[in-house]
Amino acid sequence: xxxxxxxxxxxxxxxxxTVTLSCTYDTSESDYYLFWYKQPPSRQxxxxxxQEAYKQQNATENRFxxxxxxxxxxxxxxxxxxxxxxxAMYFCAYRAYSGGSEKLxxxxxxxxxxxx
Amino acid sequence: DxxxxxxxxxxxxxxxxxxxxxxxxxxxDLSVYWYQQSLDxxxxxxxxxxxxxxxxxxxxxxxFSAQQFPDLHSELNLSSLELGDSALYFCASSVGGNAxxxxxxxxxxxxxx
Numbered sequence: 407x408x409x410x411x412x413x414x415x416x417x418x419x420x421x422x423x424t425v426t427l428s429c430t431y432d433t434s435e436s437d438y439y440l441f442w443y444k445q446p447p448s449r450q451x452x453x454x455x456x457q458e459a460y461k462q463q464n465a466t467e468n469r470f471x472x473x474x475x476x477x478x479x480x481x482x483x484x485x486x487x488x489x490x491x492x493x494a495m496y497f498c499a500y501r502a503y504s505g506g507s508e509k510l511x512x513x514x515x516x517x518x519x520x521x522x
Numbered sequence: 523d524x525x526x527x528x529x530x531x532x533x534x535x536x537x538x539x540x541x542x543x544x545x546x547x548x549x550x551d552l553s554v555y556w557y558q559q560s561l562d563x564x565x566x567x568x569x570x571x572x573x574x575x576x577x578x579x580x581x582x583x584x585x586f587s588a589q590q591f592p593d594l595h596s597e598l599n600l601s602s603l604e605l606g607d608s609a610l611y612f613c614a615s616s617v618g619g620n621a622x623x624x625x626x627x628x629x630x631x632x633x634x635x
Contacts, residue, residue: 451626
């Protein structure tokens with residue numbers, strides 16, 4: 407069964423510094439997608455970044471980038487120049503389509519605190 | 523604002539009761555996904571509908587059911603409610619049949635007393 411593990415329940419970073427959130431997953435599929443979602447105190451789930459497994463190039467969205475290591479099944483999120491508004495829960499998620507159905511699995515989340 | 527709407531925002535009900543949660547997807551989106559977020563289970567995928575048809579099933583209990591109507595809005599029905607069903611229920615939508623780019627609604631907070 408597919409699983410997504412976020413080993414850091416909580417992380418903190420100083421404003422303007424860089425922080426990396428870890429995510430590992432387990433799958434036997436070769437074609438899948440990986441996502442990072444942000445959930446601020448408002449509870450709204452916001453897509454931060456996504457990565458297609460077949461792409462070797464790491465995805466980047468402004469201050470957010472990923473380090474995708476397919477062989478190691480690792481998908482970490484790097485936030486550069488951290489801002490107070492980055493404080494939130496961050497969820498790593500895996501999506502694969504196989505056997506005619508879609509599987510979506512989320513990690514337990516990492517709570518990020520940004521200190522001024 | 524993602525463009526996905528959910529009603530009601532909050533719902534408080536008693537054990538054994540039945541409730542219906544409603545979701546309207548973004549304009550043009552054909553897929554609707556339902557998720558449950560609870561403290562102990564985290565965020566779990568429940569079910570997906572695409573253009574009125576059930577597309578994928580996750581960890582949805584038999585006491586729960588969903589449907590998507592011709593106007594593409596969706597309803598999640600929860601029956602014989604238990605205390606453990608208290609959670610935040612999210613709806614998300616996407617244009618196509620996969621979750622490559624899905625947009626989440628604000629959620630419905632269900633409290634079962």
